[in-house]
Amino acid sequence: MALIEYADAAPEVRAVFDDIKATRGVADVNNFWKALAVHPPTLKRTWESLKQVMAPGALDPLTKEMLYLAASATAGCAYCTASHTAAAKAKGMTDAMHGELLAVLGMAAETNRLAEALRVPIDPGL
């Protein structure tokens, strides 16, 4: 699996890397973007979508990041779980908040499985 570093990147890839670094105030992009650079149109579209989706709105950035983490851990993506756990901590998720998030995810997994195993019919009105 190839990771494309800035020094080796084509101009269109460098432009995306520059925008990521400026938007996030970081010195380098992480591996996800270096891997995605194998297909520049997907790199550019994915970054622009992500930037739009994660901007502050009706939900604050920390809540969005914790939702992203919840989705990533539920999908079983180890890379995503690692990077979004770090991102959520950087945005203010404390150990106590992390612990409660884990408890909710575990509980959801259990009740989701039970609801499917029992084929529970959706309640009228929902």
Added chain:
Amino acid sequence: MALIEYADAAPEVRAVFDDIKATRGVADVNNFWKALAVHPPTLKRTWESLKQVMAPGALDPLTKEMLYLAASATAGCAYCTASHTAAAKAKGMTDAMHGELLAVLGMAAETNRLAEALRVPIDPGL
């Protein structure tokens, strides 16, 4: 698939149903609990765990409910998605918040898939 109504329930099941109704201030429990009543020990344990996990703590009830919804939709559980969407709305999730939550879930699904398809190595330090 059998749903056990209060009138037909054994005393140990009624006790759980009574606690759910009192805790939530509702007139009847929803189908999940009526289905789970086929196995009273699992009904009781699941409810007691859920009550503990969803109590206010370092995360507020609305955030917990949105995380539960994120996990349920990601797991593809239709019953769970329906019931936790309704619960999140009852706790204050507006249409704008719901729309942004959906956008985060969709974006997470896309980047999770890409990270796995590219087998991106976890960044050093994470």
Added chain:
Amino acid sequence: MALIEYADAAPEVRAVFDDIKATRGVADVNNFWKALAVHPPTLKRTWESLKQVMAPGALDPLTKEMLYLAASATAGCAYCTASHTAAAKAKGMTDAMHGELLAVLGMAAETNRLAEALRVPIDPGL
């Protein structure tokens, strides 16, 4: 979605349907096989594999059926969960056994999710 009934089936499909009915002692095959009949080579190969896998061996038929149910409910396949719950009951799964199976599946879902969310390293020696 087309379901192919015996009366409308080609000879190669009828041959598989006949073998399913004879092996299971049933008057008609269920919808899964009628749907799969749209592609006769897949119908034939799938049935022959299933017959071999589910034959008595080091595991008895009821244990195999409960494992099949566990896999189906975990995968979230509603059709499969319905049909293998019925099959397991037909092979002797009591309500108490079903309740305990559900409890194990729910517990596994919860601990699986927690292990992935925490990225727990595999213990030495395993």
Added chain:
Amino acid sequence: MALIEYADAAPEVRAVFDDIKATRGVADVNNFWKALAVHPPTLKRTWESLKQVMAPGALDPLTKEMLYLAASATAGCAYCTASHTAAAKAKGMTDAMHGELLAVLGMAAETNRLAEALRVPIDPGL
């Protein structure tokens, strides 16, 4: 990812570790519990639920462990698959039983996927 060792653990964590060691007759708890110790209430609740669910009942301990393994492998949790394969072997799963369990899981995966891809309607009466 932090693993909390007994020597560094708070009293409430040590109490859970002690109960795990006594119940299972082992010298140390495995990594799952050391990781979960970052959130003591979740550690305690999860262990108590697991102990209740895995106790002998209508299903014997080996059958429960094989169901746990089936759920874990189906969910794609590498840690869980490793630890429950080892646990099932410790409880008496032979190589022949393991091979047949794998065959059932593989077959279930195939037919689950086909049933979903074909959107097979649930048979009347199920």
Added chain:
Amino acid sequence: MALIEYADAAPEVRAVFDDIKATRGVADVNNFWKALAVHPPTLKRTWESLKQVMAPGALDPLTKEMLYLAASATAGCAYCTASHTAAAKAKGMTDAMHGELLAVLGMAAETNRLAEALRVPIDPGL
């Protein structure tokens, strides 16, 4: 779940619906877009991404559509499986091609599960 019809849609939603209808040469958009219209920014971004991704390129439109179907059926999304099966047929997928696609998906499901259940190490050089 609300579906927003063209007659009731805001101008920004109508603009997207108009583009979908013009691009695809259809009289009405399907339910996915009517549901997504609850959050206009997500509607617009999703459609524009989809239009870019599904345009002819190094892969022809039928191959892209069959890959979309493979991903949707594997993810167990019933709506997506239904709509992309129809789309693939409209683009030229014959019954024989559909049958072989199903066979590949089923086989992949089986070997994926076996590889995970056995925790097979990735071959050197891959």
Added chain:
Amino acid sequence: MALIEYADAAPEVRAVFDDIKATRGVADVNNFWKALAVHPPTLKRTWESLKQVMAPGALDPLTKEMLYLAASATAGCAYCTASHTAAAKAKGMTDAMHGELLAVLGMAAETNRLAEALRVPIDPGL
């Protein structure tokens, strides 16, 4: 996890390994088959099914391999993603085709999640 090498394999396992090597024109089988050799009947059945499914038919070998890759990456199987990416490249998948395949998988993941989170009803006629 044991990998069974040719030199240590029983005759029935060697026969399958020989057929894999002859069919594929390779000097050694990959780890998947060496792992599966712990259960010879599953090894033999799986290989024979795979050989039948992947043979040229209404779909060409490259398209089948890309569908296999799509299913494997969607299922989140790292081993399978690695091996089928390599196999698809060996059969002619260029970097541009790989990039577009990734884009389709990512887009499918996003719209699949949105369709499930919104519980979109299947369009009439599908």
